[in-house]
Every structure is written in structure tokens, then in C-alpha cells.
Amino acid sequence: MLTRLAGACGERLLLDTRAREVPFEQAQLAEQAALAMGERLELAISWDQLAGEIAGKALRALDER
Numbered sequence: 001m002l003t004r005l006a007g008a009c010g011e012r013l014l015l016d017t018r019a020r021e022v023p024f025e026q027a028q029l030a031e032q033a034a035l036a037m038g039e040r041l042e043l044a045i046s047w048d049q050l051a052g053e054i055a056g057k058a059l060r061a062l063d064e065r
Contacts, residue, residue: 006013032040 003013
């Protein structure tokens with residue numbers, strides 16, 4: 001669909017990727033790297049749960065509009 005839309009505008013759609021810098025502080029990375037594997041996993045799971053909660057609230061807010 002995007003390709004067709006670009007074509008209708010006289011353009012060609014290109015897909016490109018570029019590495020981006022992640023603005024982490026070295027001290028923060030070292031602190032997390034020092035955690036045990038289980039602790040790192042728990043931390044990752046908690047961030048995943050938070051992202052799910054935020055996404056769910058965003059969907060409910062959109063439904064309420």
C-alpha cells in the first residue's frame with residue numbers, strides 16, 4: 001500500500017536502516033552487567049510488564065475518545 005501511495009505521488013519507496021546511538025551511561029550499563037543473570041531477567045520482565053501496562057492504558061484511552 002505504501003509503495004502504491006508513493007508511486008501515485010511520483011516517488012519511489014525505499015527501505016533503509018541505520019545504527020543509532022543508545023544514550024546509556026556507562027556506569028548504568030556496568031551496574032546492570034554486574035547483576036546475576038536471574039536479577040537481569042527479573043528486571044527485563046518488569047520493564048516488559050510496564051510497557052504492556054502503558055500500551056493497555058493507551059488503548060483504553062483511545063477507545064474512550
